[in-house]
Amino acid sequence: MLCTIALTKTVEIPFVTMSNGLKFPQLGLGTWQNTEHPEAIKSALDLGYRLIDTAFLYKNEKMIGTALKEYFEAGNLTRKDVFITSKLPYYAYKPEDAEKYIARQLESLQTDYIDLYLIHWSMCAERKTDKDEPVTDNDGYHVPCNVSHSEVWKILEKYYEKGTFKAIGLSNFNETQIQTIYDQAEIKPHNYQGECHILFPQTKMIEFLRALNISFTAYAPIGSRGRDKSNTRSDGDVFEQTPVKELAEKYNKTRAQILLRNHLQRGYTAIPKSTNPKHLAENLDIFDFELSPEDMKKLDNIEHKRLFIFDKAIKSPEFPFKDVVDEFADKPLTL
Ligand code: NAP
DSSP states (O other), X not given: OOOSSOOSOOOOOOEXXXXXXXXXXXXXXXXXXXXXXXXXXXXXXXXXXXXXXXXXXXXXHHHHHHHHHHHHHTTSOOGGGOXXXXXXXXXXXXXXHHHHHHHHHHHHHTOSOEEEEEEOOSOOBOBOTTSSSBOBOTXXXXXXXXXXXXXXXXXXXXXXXXXXEEEXXXXXXOHHHHHHHHHXXXXXXXXXXXXXXXXXXXXXXXXXXXXXXXXXXXXXXXXXXXXXXXXXXXXXXXXXXXXXXXXXXXXXXXXXXXXXXXXXHHTSEEOOBOOOHHHHHHHHOOSSOOOOHHHXXXXXXXXXXXXXXOGGGTTSTTOOOHHHHHHHTTSOOOO
């Protein structure tokens, strides 16, 4: 039986196939900043979402684990119908820490496997001994820790080989870092998750990943409208871009739908976050129209800038984004 909100139909979402054969839905549910709305997880499943993106850092794995358990117990779906992505926090890359955090995440999510598990950031920080928090210096910057990417990757490989992770990957790395891990890895990354929207379309990165047969997930796909100021740029409104407004009118779709359709046609996975039932349904309603190649081009002709800057980690030797260093190294931290 379907629960929570009234529905007329469940949408079937297309998928991409990862290099190991795993089927990865092309549209999923983001959950950053959702710590209080388990009903949104259930509503999303009712509507047809089958991919849920979370992370230790989002502080919602327990909520999601409970929502899924209740949903399954109500006889709706089973664990194997849902694809869960989660991520290792950047202050837990020391092997003994990583093991502990992975165990906690599995327990919170009430599962014995995670479909896709990512190293959340390329930069690693020391952890406070008694808290799930990074150590910071007097100016608020993270104190880097000395763990190599290959050491962390080996942990992910171990859990992949045990079957605890069905696929493994990276988030917020640059191409050189990805290539180095790829070259050294026994199990090659299956996925890379990066910021991607019309202000930051990641065209070069997506081509690079395709050449390595690494699937791509676009985070902040509709411009992270509700992002908090911490670690992000405050300007940059994707919805207000002229081509988005014009195309919404032309296709009689909402701005979010135009943006999500653009991702779909570019051929990778997007994970818009919503806790609003109207938005959850709207974001799935993108399979009955197609943007013309000319209109796709209009969305690619917009001034480009990254919204997620991670400036508190800028002092890390592994900080991946040169454009951020060039722009923000001498500016005060976002709070
Ligand atoms: P996003 O999905 O681009 O935007 C979410 C925001 O847009 C929310 O404020 C949401 O509010 C609003 N929204 C959703 N649908 C809408 C619609 N149809 N019309 C108007 N507003 C709408 O941004 P995001 O949450 O930053 O990114 C998506 C997901 O990517 C995250 O939730 C997280 O899972 C992942 N992520 C990963 C990283 C990483 O470092 N790997 C970083 C950032 C995000 P309502 O809830 O009110 O609808």
